[in-house]
Each structure stands twice: as structure tokens, then as C-alpha cells.
Amino acid sequence: MSIHNLTASSCEAWQPDNFTHSDGYSAPNPEFFIEILVHFVPIADNSHLKFKLFRVQQHIFIRDNYISWLAISNMLSQMDVPYHVQPSMIQRISSCALEIASKPSNMILKTIPIIVYVKLVEESQEQKLQDSEAIEEDRYYAKVSASKISVEPLKKYKIEGFGKQCVICLEEILVGSEASGLPCLHAYHDNCILKWLKNSNFCPLCRFQMPTE
16 A cells, blocks of 8 residues: 555544543653554555554643644654645644643543544545646645745754754754754755745644745
8 A cells, every 4th residue: 555645534533431541550740642543445455454552741732833743743654644644634633632631621630532533545546646637726726835035035054963854755854954944943954845835835833824925
């Protein structure tokens, strides 16, 4: 099953009604206990389900949007969810977690359980072609890119101390190499962010909005 032919058909997140720790575990700090289930549906082979449990401190999701996006992206990547379908999922999971945590009944809980269900379907070549044509048509009529004036003066600086990950290509920005930073201070490979901003005026991590034409 090729990840390049995948399309996310659904991503849902919710708090289960009944939850108990079978091992009597007590969290030292408020946390989310997240179970991610990914349903892979290939064209020819049988579908299969993959799941994994994650513990994430609540403050990571609540106080820092940048760290929240990185944490969720890391969890999805561990579940073999390709990066190109992650942004809408990250937004959905993050919003759900904040909504659940704000409920009065959950404010006294040290551990808040969340179930995330993702379904990934492999497209047929015919469907892939139809989707590609539809996407190109949508881009023709409703493409929102960052303005050239806002892109040209992107800050360039060298990575020092330790490398960073470019979340667009998922490759490391090596120490000593040059990166491009948006006004929100998030850095990416120069080629990656320039290509991204031609199709979207939002920062891939924090959704900071760049000016449009």
C-alpha cells in the first residue's frame, strides 16, 4: 500500500464514556491518555488496523500551539500517517483536546482519555486522476497564496547549536545550513517554504497567516 496514493477519508476524536486504568496508574501531572487507531484500506489487499497509546501532558496542548502541532504530528507519523494528510487531522485533534479539557467535569481529572480514529483509503489510478483534475480546477479558481511582497523578505539565518526538523519535507535542517523563517519564527528549508507559500498563505505549524495578493 503506497502512502503516496492515500487520501484521508476521516479523522474523528472523542472522549470515551468509561475509562479506568487497569494497572492503577496515577499520573503525576494532568495528562491526555490518547489511543490512536489508524484504519488502512488498500485497493487490493485486506484492510488492517494499527493502534498505539500515547501519554501527553495537558499543558503541551493547551499553552503552546507550536508544541501541540509538533506533538500531534509526531504521534501521527509514528502511526505511519503521511505528512501530506496530517494538517487537517492535527487541527481536528487539537481542537477536540482543548474542548474536552475545558469541560468542568474534566478539570478535576489528572488523566483525560481521548480516542482518535483515522481512516486512510488508497485511491485507484482512475480516482487519483479525477481528484488531481478537481484539485487543479479548484486551484485555478480559488488558489490563495502568500503575496510576493511578503515572501521576498523572509528572514534567512544559519542553524546553530542543534538541527531542526523541516515539518514540510520531514528532513532535518542541518547545523550550519541556511533556513528561512516566517514572522511567527518557525523555520523551514528555503525551497520547501517557498513552494508551500505558493499554495497556502498559512504557516504549516501555527497557522500564522501571511498577506495575500
